[in-house]
Amino acid sequence: MSDRHTAIQEIVASHRTERGALLSILEAVQRSSDHNYLSKEELVLVAKELEVPLSTVYSVATFYAFFNLKAQGEHVITVCRGTACHTRGSKPLLTQVLKQLNLQLDEEGTATTDDVRFTVHTVACFGQCALAPVIAIDSVIHSRVTEQKLSQMLQSLLEGKEVS
Amino acid sequence: MDEQMISCTIDGKTITVERGTRILDACERAGIKIPTLCYLKDVSSHGSCGVCVVEVEGAKRLVRSCMHTVMPGMVIHTHNQRVLHARKLNLELVLANHPLLCTTCERNLNCELQALSQQLGVRTSRFPRTKKKFEEVDVTSASLIRDPNACILCNRCVEVCASMQSVSAIQMVGRGLKTKVATFYDQGLGNSVCTNCGQCSLVCPTAAITEKSQAQQVFDALADPSLVVLVQTAPAIRVGLGEAMGLGEGSLVTGQMVSSLRALGFDKVFDTQFTADLTIMEEAYELMHRLTHQGQLPMITSCSPGWIKFIETFYPEQVGHLSSCKSPQQMFGAIAKTFYAEQAHLDPRKIRVVSIMPCTAKKFEAGRSEMDSSFAYWKEKLNLSEVERFADVDWALTTRELAKMLKQVGIDFAGLEASDFDDPLGASTGGAVIFASSGGVMEAALRTAVEKLTGTVLQDVEFASLRERKGIREAALKIGESTVKVAVANTLSNARVLLDQIKAGTSPYTFIEVMTCPDGCLGGGGQPIPTNADIRAKRAESIYEEDRSKPIRKSHENPAIQDLYARFLDQPLSPMSHHLLHTTYTKRVVYPLD
Ligand code: SF4
Ligand code: SF4
Numbered sequence: 001m002s003d004r005h006t007a008i009q010e011i012v013a014s015h016r017t018e019r020g021a022l023l024s025i026l027e028a029v030q031r032s033s034d035h036n037y038l039s040k041e042e043l044v045l046v047a048k049e050l051e052v053p054l055s056t057v058y059s060v061a062t063f064y065a066f067f068n069l070k071a072q073g074e075h076v077i078t079v080c081r082g083t084a085c086h087t088r089g090s091k092p093l094l095t096q097v098l099k100q101l102n103l104q105l106d107e108e109g110t111a112t113t114d115d116v117r118f119t120v121h122t123v124a125c126f127g128q129c130a131l132a133p134v135i136a137i138d139s140v141i142h143s144r145v146t147e148q149k150l151s152q153m154l155q156s157l158l159e160g161k162e163v164s
Numbered sequence: 165m166d167e168q169m170i171s172c173t174i175d176g177k178t179i180t181v182e183r184g185t186r187i188l189d190a191c192e193r194a195g196i197k198i199p200t201l202c203y204l205k206d207v208s209s210h211g212s213c214g215v216c217v218v219e220v221e222g223a224k225r226l227v228r229s230c231m232h233t234v235m236p237g238m239v240i241h242t243h244n245q246r247v248l249h250a251r252k253l254n255l256e257l258v259l260a261n262h263p264l265l266c267t268t269c270e271r272n273l274n275c276e277l278q279a280l281s282q283q284l285g286v287r288t289s290r291f292p293r294t295k296k297k298f299e300e301v302d303v304t305s306a307s308l309i310r311d312p313n314a315c316i317l318c319n320r321c322v323e324v325c326a327s328m329q330s331v332s333a334i335q336m337v338g339r340g341l342k343t344k345v346a347t348f349y350d351q352g353l354g355n356s357v358c359t360n361c362g363q364c365s366l367v368c369p370t371a372a373i374t375e376k377s378q379a380q381q382v383f384d385a386l387a388d389p390s391l392v393v394l395v396q397t398a399p400a401i402r403v404g405l406g407e408a409m410g411l412g413e414g415s416l417v418t419g420q421m422v423s424s425l426r427a428l429g430f431d432k433v434f435d436t437q438f439t440a441d442l443t444i445m446e447e448a449y450e451l452m453h454r455l456t457h458q459g460q461l462p463m464i465t466s467c468s469p470g471w472i473k474f475i476e477t478f479y480p481e482q483v484g485h486l487s488s489c490k491s492p493q494q495m496f497g498a499i500a501k502t503f504y505a506e507q508a509h510l511d512p513r514k515i516r517v518v519s520i521m522p523c524t525a526k527k528f529e530a531g532r533s534e535m536d537s538s539f540a541y542w543k544e545k546l547n548l549s550e551v552e553r554f555a556d557v558d559w560a561l562t563t564r565e566l567a568k569m570l571k572q573v574g575i576d577f578a579g580l581e582a583s584d585f586d587d588p589l590g591a592s593t594g595g596a597v598i599f600a601s602s603g604g605v606m607e608a609a610l611r612t613a614v615e616k617l618t619g620t621v622l623q624d625v626e627f628a629s630l631r632e633r634k635g636i637r638e639a640a641l642k643i644g645e646s647t648v649k650v651a652v653a654n655t656l657s658n659a660r661v662l663l664d665q666i667k668a669g670t671s672p673y674t675f676i677e678v679m680t681c682p683d684g685c686l687g688g689g690g691q692p693i694p695t696n697a698d699i700r701a702k703r704a705e706s707i708y709e710e711d712r713s714k715p716i717r718k719s720h721e722n723p724a725i726q727d728l729y730a731r732f733l734d735q736p737l738s739p740m741s742h743h744l745l746h747t748t749y750t751k752r753v754v755y756p757l758d
């Protein structure tokens with residue numbers, strides 16, 4: 001049995017009798033994963049250990065937005081594509097990020113670099129329209145982002161420095 | 165007044181109903197049939213569509229009559245402007261994301277969504293489509309096709325798969341506009357724990373789940389003069405096909421069914437009931453053998469392919485309890501392409517066996533790789549190579565597919581003269597007829613086994629306790645000094661109960677019959693839509709009527725079966741029987757880890 005299997009067994013055992021056990025288990029499994037996501041194999045293991053149908057586990061994992069089914073980069077860059085941000089040029093910013101990281105968005109609107117260092121997402125609106133265009137990097141909101149500013153931030157991240 | 169009774173006012177009429185009555189049932193008693201879409205009586209109540217709304221005085225919002233029960237003194241309006249407007253609106257919201265391709269749709273003229281739009285006078289949807297993506301159609305299953313684009317998210321299939329069958333191959337996944345019914349990781353039904361039972365296709369109000377049709381292959385074979393095309397009909401077809409052809413619920417149409425198949429162009433019209441009698445012979449002898457040789461007990465029947473995949477998947481350690489007998493469909497294919505081929509001097513490679521089944525899982529069963537005993541039989545004799553491999557059964561059509569074929573060629577079904585099955589694979593007894601009903605295989609097996617075990621003639625052939633309309637039935641029989649307990653289960657959730665007893669070592673039974681579908685094959689997933697509890701009861705009545713009308717009611721007394729043993733198989737459980745009529749099982753997994 002792999003280490004991960006043993007770890008999942010322990011997580012399942014510790015939540016098994018709780019109400020809403022599946023949800024807490026999936027949260028714990030994702031939290032303890034390397035790239036903040038639930039792999040297919042992990043979902044199978046959870047279903048098996050908790051003795052629930054695979055389809056049920058998949059249903060829960062796809063219902064809650066905070067579960068990721070794909071590996072998440074060390075740094076998560078979220079570009080707002082809401083109306084306010086759009087009119088203030090969020091499209092070119094998005095294009096710039098993708099180009100600089102050599103990525104293409106999938107149909108879910110996300111993409112992750114092969115080395116799992118960066119994930120790029122879009123959102124419909126951050127609710128910070130007055131500060132448009134808005135980009136979040138690792139949950140920190142950056143307002144009135146310009147191409148130049150964005151380029152600097154990405155460069156720092158690429159060099160392994162903090163973004164100011 | 166009785167504590168349990170409450171009164172309410174519906175459209176000005178005062179009516180009294182039992183506490184706990186759903187509003188829509190109360191309305192029905194007041195003479196108003198409330199339209200529904202997601203709700204299905206006895207099956208599913210999801211409350212998502214809002215088509216069933218009524219106005220309740222004092223309530224701010226309209227009330228979904230399928231979800232709420234009547235309260236004392238409730239004043240209900242079922243069809244004022246506000247109600248009618250809201251129903252239309254809710255239906256239009258459903259239609260906004262629907263393909264509306266009725267003319268070319270599988271369910272055209274047999275669709276609840278279409279019928280409801282007609283009933284509510286909805287001609288167009290005022291709402292734009294909100295779903296962006298075209299969803300991929302799932303064709304991975306041997307039995308079913310799922311088209312999520314036609315799905316209205318009523319949840320009926322999910323409910324049936326989970327509650328009735330305890331399988332949960334499918335679930336609602338995703339959220340918001342991306343919500344859809346899917347298997348784990350969208351891997352498709354064919355790569356899931358799905359048992360192919362087709363109960364989901366029976367309850368689906370639209371064309372989102374349909375059988376994988378093989379009608380065209382059959383039309384092509386019928387048109388090919390070099391082929392001899394044989395057809396076999398399962399017991400349950402004779403009480404189902406009539407409905408699909410516009411006759412009354414449960415109407416018994418054996419003779420017209422035979423004539424209609426002849427009119428379609430089949431070379432011979434044979435009966436799966438012939439091999440149902442054969443199954444009883446093999447199975448009764450297998451049971452007796454297990455009883456006298458300390459074999460594994462309880463023995464469990466093996467004629468329902470959904471059940472077979474279920475036990476292989478969820479209880480693989482228990483497959484040893486399964487009878488090794490093939491199902492009647494598969495025994496037929498094996499006998500038709502060996503014994504009959506020899507009798508009729510036919511090249512087995514030129515024979516096509518088509519079965520008409522009440523079942524979608526029969527397609528999967530016919531396609532199982534081990535179901536080619538007739539090829540193995542001929543391989544050496546004719547020096548055949550692997551590329552010439554043929555299956556015992558070529559295509560398995562549902563009752564619904566046959567009805568469509570008959571309509572396509574324009575056969576006037578109701579006006580057909582009745583006719584008889586062809587010889588020799590057409591003769592059957594009452595024991596074979598009742599295979600269509602839950603409890604029937606058990607009853608037929610007992611008619612033979614009890615007689616053989618006790619050595620005395622069984623006078624009363626009807627086992628009343630096996631005919632009770634329950635999910636699990638039992639009977640205790642005195643055989644010589646000992647009492648033998650038997651049980652019958654229909655639906656897989658009920659089968660699970662009996663399997664768990666075996667697992668726990670508490671099963672008191674010697675012999676168990678399991679049927680995948682509610683009330684047995686007559687309620688099969690390939691039967692006409694609608695199929696519900698009332699309709700199933702009528703079909704069952706017709707089946708027992710057909711049994712009573714048969715001059716011979718015990719399988720071992722079927723002269724054609726006796727002849728088959730005398731000329732070909734030798735005796736039950738003989739080497740030839742083992743070779744052609746028995747099978748082995750596959751262990752499967754619920755949680756695949758690569
Ligand atoms: S599912 Fe029903 S409403 Fe939809 S296209 Fe088919 S027949 Fe028409
Ligand atoms: S065919 Fe039966 S087991 Fe398969 S998804 Fe439908 S209801 Fe579930």
Ligand code: SF4
Nearest residue numbers: 315316318319321368
């Ligand atoms: S597939 Fe059919 S039964 Fe299942 S949710 Fe969709 S419309 Fe309802």
Ligand code: FES
Nearest residue numbers: 080082085126128
């Ligand atoms: S549109 Fe970007 S924050 Fe609102």
Ligand code: FES
Nearest residue numbers: 202213214216230
């Ligand atoms: S039928 Fe009542 S909400 Fe759908």
